[in-house]
Amino acid sequence: MDRPDHLSADQLEAQLQRGAAQWARLAPLSPGQRLTLLRDTPAMHHWGLLRRALDASAQAGKMNPVEAVDIAHFAVALADALDPAVYGQPHLQDFRARSLTALGSAKRAAADFRGAEQAFRAAWDTLATGTGDPYEKANLVCYESVLLRDLGDFEAAFSLLDGARTVYEEGGDDRLLAGVLVQQANSIGFVDPLRAVELARRGLALLGADLGNGGVSGVAGRKDGYFELSARNALAYFLNEAGYPEEARQIQETTRPLYARFPGVAVQSRMRWLDGLIARNLGDYRSAEHTLGELRTVLAAHNFDLELVLVSLDLAEILLWSRRHGEAAQLIRETYPVLTAWGLEKDLLALWVSLESCLREQAEESTALMRDLAATLRRGWNRRRAAVSAGSAESAGS
Secondary structure (H helix, E strand, O other): OOOOOOOOHHHHHHHHHHHHHHHHHHOOOOHHHHHHHHHHOHHHOOHHHHHHHHHHHHHHHHHOHHHHHHHHHHHHHHHHHOOHHHHOHHHHHHHHHHHHHHHHHHHHHOOOHHHHHHHHHHHHHHHOOOOOOHHHHHHHHHHHHHHHHHOOOHHHHHHHHHHHHHHHHHHOOHHHHHHHHHHHHHHHOOOOHHHHHHHHHHHHHHHOOOOOOOOOOOHHHOOOOHHHHHHHHHHHHHHHHOOOHHHHHHHHHHHHHHHHOOOOHHHHHHHHHHHHHHHHHOOOHHHHHHHHHHHHHHHHHOOOHHHHHHHHHHHHHHHHHOOOHHHHHHHHHHHHHHHHHOOOOHHHHHHHHHHHHHHHOOOOOHHHHHHHHHHHHHHHHHHHHHHHHHHHHHHHHO
């Protein structure tokens, strides 16, 4: 859906300019007002505005996922309003599929995993009657793989991306291929960190990123640097996980100018978390404890529950290595209500209680149990949230 192939370059540019002006008018409005204006203004029914709305949804997803969902709903409505006599029905199906993909991505960012699954399923059904453009299928694969990763199915997310990787390799599109490689790194890293390091390096190399320049290049036309930040963060994180904290710290330090461009809680928390983990692996337990302790407070204040639990495990491990078993056990006890609030399985809750007991008894298996719990939570937390959401929806409808 990058651009309608039957329009001239001048026509495309004219639509893009008109779309930018119209979106400037629409952006401050409420979701209902946007839809009403769209319905009553046929002059808005064109590809240029759809392209602008999709870009706006993607941008909002980084800072305000709820707004991203609203904009994606607008994009779906706009795609449905386009004239098949102008664009052709197969192209309209591609446009609608791209809009449904944006909706699925926004719902995933908003933690509506069940809604994301439904949107992606609808996108696949719509693409079946589209132009058959392999790039459209590859785009959908890339977004759906992020959902699988969030749901803890790391291997499936990694394998799903192979199809998109083939499309971009055959098309000679280094920018999109780099994106897939970094996504694969983020998918497989918790299973095989060294493989993730290799993939992240290859992705950054394709983009021509200089790991020593502070991430200010805006590689491959991505002027906001968000993608380069994601790639660098993955490389540093999995280097640290693989046992190379010194190299991870060097990359982290040169990446700080990029982190500074994104002051939102999610990005800044990711930076601080990695700072703490690198300090831990370098043996600087005091700095690691301070950093992760502050981060726990931020995560609790913003209801990042999974991250709060995982950071608590990291902090408890530092306290354990500092021979402060009682404090580690107390931290685990204080975090227990966060798990029960999500209705996690009884066996997982029992493991958490067992961890507290192991810590109080200064048992040697405490560290291994903490690592196992973290891995289990990464795989199961969001899937449990999706199941709870589905159950609530069914109860409301009965």
